[in-house]
Amino acid sequence: MREQYRAQDGGLLEGDLALHPMEQFTRWFKQAAAPGSPLPEPNAMVVSTADAEGRPSSRTVLLKSYDDAGFVFYTNYGSRKARDLSANPHVALLFPWHPMGRQILVTGTAERTSRAETEAYFHTRPHGSQLGAWASAQSSVVASREDLDARYAELAARHPQGTAVPVPPHWGGYRVTPQTIEFWQGRENRLHDRLRYVREPGPTPTWLVERLSP
Known part of the structure; x- marks a missing residue:
């Protein structure tokens, strides 16, 4: 190699x-x-x-x-x-x-x-990336993948595509x-x-x- x-x-x-x-x-x-x-x-x-x-x-x-x-x-x-x-x-x-x-x-x-x-x-970020910045407490321990996905789903329902996402x-x-x-x-x-x-x-x-x- x-x-x-x-x-x-x-x-x-x-x-x-x-x-x-x-x-x-x-x-x-x-x-x-x-x-x-x-x-x-x-x-x-x-x-x-x-x-x-x-x-x-x-x-x-x-x-x-x-x-x-x-x-x-x-x-x-x-x-x-x-x-x-x-x-x-x-x-x-x-x-x-x-x-x-x-x-x-x-x-x-x-x-x-x-x-x-x-x-x-x-x-300028994609809508999903904006939501991800809220969903993930980066570097902290998360209970499960399901917990992370649930946070994201809650945010997606609160801020659907086409609506403004506030800056964290x-x-x-x-x-x-x-x-x-x-x-x-x-x-x-x-x-x-x-x-x-x-x-x-x-x-x-x-x-x-x-x-x-x-």
Whole structure:
């Protein structure tokens, strides 16, 4: 079970990179999401957090937006990841684009999005997903699948298709402000390209690019 990576377009060199890491992310993301891409969900990312005692946990969520300020995802504020982030805002993101021989690794800090931003996104979700945000007390113990389905059915009767679903007060977004963003391109013989942007302090953020040994 060993894959020999062969880089697209001859690998990743420093001269290939955009000046800003989010511009570079956009380049790769457009390729990952293009028609014919081997990735079924290119916006799927692994979010890793640690609690106040340093115990880590990871899960896969969907990236819902990004810009120069960072990466945004949404969740239940009572979930394990949200509890972790309340105690320790440091977070890592991983985009595992293995069919393309690529990964993107992000480290940074997370903070909640504004309520207005959360509400605007919530109303774009499918009706069933809006109900699901109310039905599931994410990460808590549930008695049975039947109990969860009964909660959903009750909500579906109360808010039938075509009616407005209020935004749960316990649900919302996080924006991850990156401190480092690494672009990993697989190469033959495990001599991969790893180019990392590092945010340098200052009133106007600037980025240093480092090459890491594979």
